[in-house]
Amino acid sequence: MFEPTLRSERNSYTSCMSSVRVCLLALLCFWLAPYARAQVPQEATLLEADLGGCYADCPPIPLPNYYVFCFQMGDRLVIGGHESWDLGLRKLASLEGKPLPLRYDQTHLWVKLPSGWQVKLNQYPYEYSFKNNACRAEAQMRSFEHGYTRPAPVPGEPASPVMHGKLVFGWALCRGASMDVLTECTVWDLKGDIRQKGAYEPVSNSGLPSTTADWDEATDGTYRIIHLGNGRVLKLVDITLKERLP
Numbered sequence: 253m254f255e256p257t258l259r260s261e262r263n264s265y266t267s268c269m270s271s272v273r274v275c276l277l278a279l280l281c282f283w284l285a286p287y288a289r290a291q292v293p294q295e296a297t298l299l300e301a302d303l304g305g306c307y308a309d310c311p312p313i314p315l316p317n318y319y320v321f322c323f324q325m326g327d328r329l330v331i332g333g334h335e336s337w338d339l340g341l342r343k344l345a346s347l348e349g350k351p352l353p354l355r356y357d358q359t360h361l362w363v364k365l366p367s368g369w370q371v372k373l374n375q376y377p378y379e380y381s382f383k384n385n386a387c388r389a390e391a392q393m394r395s396f397e398h399g400y401t402r403p404a405p406v407p408g409e410p411a412s413p414v415m416h417g418k419l420v421f422g423w424a425l426c427r428g429a430s431m432d433v434l435t436e437c438t439v440w441d442l443k444g445d446i447r448q449k450g451a452y453e454p455v456s457n458s459g460l461p462s463t464t465a466d467w468d469e470a471t472d473g474t475y476r477i478i479h480l481g482n483g484r485v486l487k488l489v490d491i492t493l494k495e496r497l498p
Contacts, residue, residue, distance in 0.1 A: 293353035293364065296325040300384045301345035304333075319345055320380055321373060322387035323354055323361075329390040330354065331380070332361040332373030340371040396420060396442045399481070403444025413481035414439065424478055426452065426486070434489060439475055448474055450491035454484060 304318035319341045320333040334341060343365055344352075353364040361373040379395040382388040395401045397419045402408075411425040426437040437452045455477075478486050 293355045293362075294325055295351050296323040296330065296354035296363075297351050298322075298344070298348050299324050299329075300382050300387050301348055302380070302382065303345065317341070320376055320382075321345070321361075321363075322382055322384060322390070323352075323363075325354060329386060330356055330361060331376040331387065331391055331394065332356075332363075333376040334371075334373045338371065340365060340369050343367075343369070344371050393442060403440070403442070405444040405446075406440045411440075412484075414475070415479045415481055420481070422447070422475075424480060424486075435486075436492075437478075437486065439478065448491055450474075451489045452478070452486035453489050455487045456485070 298321060300322045302320050304320060317337070318333060318335045321331065321344065323330045323332070344363060347365070352366075355362050356375070359375055361375065363371045363373065365371065376391070377394045377398045378391065378400055380388070380391040382391060392401070396403065399413050399420045402411075402423060406423045407425060411423045413420040414422040414424050420442070422442060423440045424437050426435045434451050434453050436449070438449045439447050441447050474488060474491055476488050478488075480486065
């Protein structure tokens with residue numbers, strides 16, 4: 253009498269568990285996607301390796317050496333650093349000009365040495381005084397993007413970073429008695445060039461893109477909506493100065 257009911261419940265349970273497994277597998281694939289992309293090593297050349305040292309107020313106890321590395325991978329420069337006594341770092345630092353297998357994601361780099369030893373580095377987002385001009389410029393741009401520094405032409409506060417996701421896309425200085433009304437803003441790009449001046453008005457986040465768009469050719473290369481680092485969102489009303497991208 254109860255067998256059909258038990259069979260039905262068993263089938264329902266099996267179907268439910270299958271659905272759960274499919275959902276978990278999909279979530280796992282989504283979570284591992286960035287990591288999987290980082291698993292494909294590509295050939296990179298170590299352009300420069302530098303050992304950061306202690307220059308003032310050095311402690312009596314020796315600290316780990318901090319190495320900073322700049323790699324050329326195709327048309328992209330990748331910069332990594334790591335604080336450690338790891339002997340692999342010193343070996344890696346001796347391989348300037350050599351091609352090496354390298355893979356990376358948003359936070360780390362993995363470099364395989366000729367011996368097969370793998371060195372793990374952190375993405376380095378700060379300025380650094382590399383001797384190589386391209387490496388030095390790339391490190392400076394990374395520092396700009398993370399908001400640690402800004403180009404000399406851009407003033408400090410109250411100029412606010414213009415955000416593109418979690419990275420800085422430029423800077424905006426808006427003057428006015430209140431940010432609740434129309435205000436005049438000057439907008440700089442990451443290189444420190446003024447890209448436009450115009451009148452902006454505050455708008456609500458609802459119904460708007462969640463980040464500042466790139467220079468939009470459809471709107472003749474202007475910032476239509478800017479998301480500031482302080483959370484405010486401004487919409488362009490009237491432009492008084494605009495510089496075209498080179």
